[in-house]
Amino acid sequence: MSEFILEMRNISKSFAGVQALKDVTFRCRPGRVYGLVGENGAGKSTLMKILAGAYRADAGEIIYKGEKRDQASAGEVIDSGISIIYQELALVRQMSVAENIFLGREPRYALGLLNLSELHRRAAALLKRLGIRLDTSLPVSELTVAQRQLVEIAKALSQNADLIVMDEPSAILAGSELEQLFGIIESLVDEGVTIIYISHRLEEVFRIASEVTVLKDGELVDTRPIDQLDRPTLVEMMVGRPLNEIFPQTEHEQGELVLVAEKISTDTILEEASLELYAGEILGVAGMVGSGRTELARALFGADPLTSGKIALVGGKSARWGNPAQAIDSGLVLVPEDRKTHGLFTSLPVRINVTLPILSRISRFGVLKFQAEDEIVEGARARLSIVMASPDQEAQYLSGGNQQKVVLAKWLETNPAVVILDEPTRGVDVGAKFEIYRLMRQLNDRGIAIVMISSELPEIIGMSDRILVMNHGRIVGEVAQEDATEAGIIELATMAAAGANRA
């Protein structure tokens, strides 16, 4: 057997004339972690789908464990010891933890009946190996996102995988959960498992990977050991140009007070949160997943009714809103975390996605003025540099970064005073990230106040003028940008958590 567990040699693949992969060679030695990075559309997912058997390569060959592999079905690939943990978690919400782990490979008695006690026993053993305690009969819908991720890993382990591909595993994890994931990866690697780790977060790649492969525009840029790379070099390899300014800054004085929230609580985890927001600033909100960040955003936006406290918009048209429609009228906008389910109509054209909230403004007697619509969409395309084939292209065919820009464009057309961004750059590639950052600064220049929720501490620290740290539904601290450090924010959050537990 060769020194490689997996060799994908000279892989090419095109879709309808568009070359997605050109002559890419990717090799893995056993028991190592390979970072696979590149902008959206670079070909990472296509390469992994070819590995998974979901696509057939036009040219090239796959040699796995020393043998050339023909086109294989999803089931055959799993049986051969390759597990893929997809970005959109591949679990059936209605089914239990144990049923999900062994879906398609349930332990059975001789007659074909399921051995349920064995199913749960084996599931519990796997979870124990990962160091987690979880009721295996609980439906997945009852789990937190982080717990679901761990169930996915247990599923991969149950398949006796020698090679595990993790597609953006950290996009939904934060802080301690991420450390738990890294701990698991390290112990898997010690057992000889090979990991292919796809991520947009370069810090993680540096933290966990032993080698990094960079793809750009469907071509292999290079594979290098991590210790021969630094962050600027890696970014340059991915984007193809040096990026001196990661987080664009603007010089500005603190503006007028625009919004005040006083001890607001809702029927969620959120408790007695108070904040002030000034024109032209970015207020960062940091904290673990589930710390109440999203709930804070929803409360400010009127999506969850307040059970106590009050929110006032200073100098706005109206200072009261009980639902999102009134909030929008008052000049508030929320760009939600999960753009596919809350922010974007993926099956509708870009045109409608951009103009939906302002249709009444560009209609006369209820009839849409197409020319006005065209102008607005064209203006948005130019201002935000949205890459699309035409305004009639369905939003699902845009890249993640461009989808996010369409969502932003939609809300900017309402001329808001306050924009709340929940994880604005999640699942967005490096190049588009910088464009979104630049756009945020442009909004600031127009006097718009931004509340930015993010799990990425470098982004929080790099972009925010002030940072609120949340935990257990409460705002536990405020840090100025010049005083902020990643360690400081994490410490504040974890110390607050310990305090909350004692209380």
Add this chain to the structure above:
Amino acid sequence: MNASLRLFGGLSASQRLFLRRYGPIFAVYGFIVVLFIIGATQSERFLTVRNLTNVARQSAFLGIIALGQMLVILTAGIDLSVGSLVKLSILVSAIVMDGQTENQGAAIVATLGLGLLVGLIHAFLVNEVKIAPFIVTLASLGILRGISLSISTSPVGSASKPFIMFYVQKIGPIPVIAVMFFALLALTALLLRYTAFGKYLYAIGGNIEVAHLSGVPVKLTRYGVYVICSVSAAITGLLWLSRMGVGDPAIGDGLELQAITAVIIGGTSLFGGRGTVIGTLGGVLLLGVTANLLVMLGVNQFVQGLIQGIIIVAAVALYKQEGD
């Protein structure tokens, strides 16, 4: 959801989950009990062995078809054709049997074979031609009905004497047909709980993409489930022949909606992935007892449809509490 969480504040997480999941089903059974109390106090004939036997028999007719329908709905599919298939089945079985005891076997095989064939065609169109189940079975509703009515618009053929006797036979006080329904009910419950096929129905309905990526034989499972559903309709056609004695082409109209109604009242999600046999039984019994009670109380039969509609909305509103 949060209101109900607070309501169940003193309970553990798994107890709360149990209540959220099964609370509405308890409510359905509770409502059946209320109907029994109304029936017992308002009508002398309601709580008689004769009437309850009738209710059991009628529930069995709907129940068998509802079980098949439920399995299809679990996969996020639907089968609108079962009513028309019952109609064609009673005609085919009556014509083949033609009153002769020695033709019984042939009639049963022909009818079940018809169910098998229709199920295979449905699954083929859904799996291979990739037409939505709603459309496939909507077309099939029309086609099967058309075939039936072109065979005859008036009663044809007849059942053999023993076959007619089957309808009235009892084991102790319980009609054989009701026993048969309970046997199928138990079998379905076991299928869902103890076989991979059962789990795959939930997996496909819950998230077909995940099921596929996990190596679940999605197509094979769908062949199985559409065949089961069509065969359950064929069986129901045979039972109707036993009851009517002749191949009556008026049988079967609207049965598909009755079955779907029972399944929904039983808490099965039309979007698939969620549903229980015990819930479907509740739905079947609730419809059966309501219909019977309304007749007993002399309520206009057109009002029955109205009341059924209200029950559906009330039931679905209850299940909404389950949250997602």
